[in-house]
Amino acid sequence: MLLNDRFLKACLGEAVDQTPLWLMRQAGRYLPEYNATRAKAGSFLGLAKNPTYATEVTLQPLDRYPLDAAILFSDILTIPDAMGLGLKFTGGEGPSFDHPLRTEEAVKKLRVADMGELKYVFDAVSEIRKALSQDGKQRVPLIGFSGSPWTLACYMIDGSGSDDFRHAKTMMFSRPDLLQHILDINAQSVAAYLTEQVKAGAQALMIFDTWGGMLPDGWYQQMSLASMQKVISLLPREHEGRKIPIIMFTKGGAIWLNDMAHAGADVIAIDWTISLSRARKQLLALNKPLALQGNLDPLILFSEPKQIAEQANLLLEDLAGAPALKPGLHPLDGHIFNLGHGISQFTPPESVSALTETVIQRSRVLRSK
Ligand code: CP3
Numbered sequence: 001m002l003l004n005d006r007f008l009k010a011c012l013g014e015a016v017d018q019t020p021l022w023l024m025r026q027a028g029r030y031l032p033e034y035n036a037t038r039a040k041a042g043s044f045l046g047l048a049k050n051p052t053y054a055t056e057v058t059l060q061p062l063d064r065y066p067l068d069a070a071i072l073f074s075d076i077l078t079i080p081d082a083m084g085l086g087l088k089f090t091g092g093e094g095p096s097f098d099h100p101l102r103t104e105e106a107v108k109k110l111r112v113a114d115m116g117e118l119k120y121v122f123d124a125v126s127e128i129r130k131a132l133s134q135d136g137k138q139r140v141p142l143i144g145f146s147g148s149p150w151t152l153a154c155y156m157i158d159g160s161g162s163d164d165f166r167h168a169k170t171m172m173f174s175r176p177d178l179l180q181h182i183l184d185i186n187a188q189s190v191a192a193y194l195t196e197q198v199k200a201g202a203q204a205l206m207i208f209d210t211w212g213g214m215l216p217d218g219w220y221q222q223m224s225l226a227s228m229q230k231v232i233s234l235l236p237r238e239h240e241g242r243k244i245p246i247i248m249f250t251k252g253g254a255i256w257l258n259d260m261a262h263a264g265a266d267v268i269a270i271d272w273t274i275s276l277s278r279a280r281k282q283l284l285a286l287n288k289p290l291a292l293q294g295n296l297d298p299l300i301l302f303s304e305p306k307q308i309a310e311q312a313n314l315l316l317e318d319l320a321g322a323p324a325l326k327p328g329l330h331p332l333d334g335h336i337f338n339l340g341h342g343i344s345q346f347t348p349p350e351s352v353s354a355l356t357e358t359v360i361q362r363s364r365v366l367r368s369k
């Protein structure tokens with residue numbers, strides 16, 4: 001039994017008493033307790049590959065803040081790691097691969113990831129599910145996730161983070177057939193990976209398309225969106241009698257909201273470049289009453305608590321003034337409060353308290369009006 005099902009209800013466009021809230025990267029370096037566990041584990045990968053440590057850090061933000069969902073502690077780059085590309089995280093510099101896909105030969109050798117290599121992720125999912133429950137009662141639902149086929153390809157081809165993902169985009173423009181081959185293999189891998197997460201206990205799924213917003217209009221739809229749509233078509237939509245909502249997030253993708261609406265997701269996550277009311281109206285105009293997730297600029301968390309509260313209020317008031325998703329619902333229903341991107345590692349932990357307090361109180365007051 002779920003003690004708090006606000007998040008799942010909001011994903012499916014059902015009425016709730018207050019707006020559910022979770023934060024991308026809610027378990028991470030802004031929390032001193034995360035840094036302590038990471039030090040025990042020795043490294044980020046040591047942490048992510050150990051289900052017991054992964055469970056410990058997944059629960060840390062829930063013990064500190066009244067959040068409405070847990071998210072599996074892992075990384076999107078586990079898939080290319082399992083494909084044998086040799087993932088490394090070098091101190092503070094982010095991820096890199098020993099064997100990036102830079103030649104036709106390397107691309108042709110790529111195979112769908114072996115799910116056996118990712119067992120540690122599925123073990124973490126089931127261990128987190130157990131840790132979330134006491135006496136058969138589960139505190140909050142657990143979100144599983146993956147990178148999108150295109151976002152994974154960016155790292156697989158360039159071999160690390162980048163300002164422009166020059167190698168990935170060059171392959172796209174000069175050898176679209178090779179990129180398409182990678183995207184097809186990634187889509188099959190992502191679908192298998194997310195399916196296994198559901199079998200292990202994930203109750204909602206999120207696809208992170210962090211770099212979709214770098215693509216030209218037209219190329220986004222053809223490459224990133226089409227491959228996410230392929231993934232979604234392969235996913236289970238129900239498990240053990242419960243619906244499994246799918247959240248799709250293309251950072252910088254607000255201009256393609258209309259295209260995203262047709263990809264089969266239940267929830268569209270947006271960044272701060274579009275307001276919630278504008279996104280709601282666009283979806284309703286298309287007759288696609290999908291839930292929205294987002295979209296506070298994470299940098300607002302560097303302001304004073306009073307200013308954080310003001311900005312969160314503005315966001316909720318904007319949506320409260322928009323049309324409801326369906327007749328009988330409050331305009332605030334069908335919204336999951338989140339940031340427009342991951343929380344910064346330099347965020348003061350007290351800022352998150354100011355945010356959660358405001359969202360809970362204000363979303364209740366606005367609903368009673
Ligand atoms: O949201 C959560 O709490 C779950 C955990 C999570 C992590 N990474 C943990 C992590 C999730 C959902 C991700 C997704 C991820 N990873 C994305 C997509 C979302 C986004 O933020 O755009 C991307 C692009 C990555 C790849 C990645 N992982 C990069 C570029 C880096 C280095 C940059 C950074 O923030 O440090 C990572 C490392 C990483 N993944 C950390 C965490 C907590 C920090 C590593 C550390 O502890 O040293």
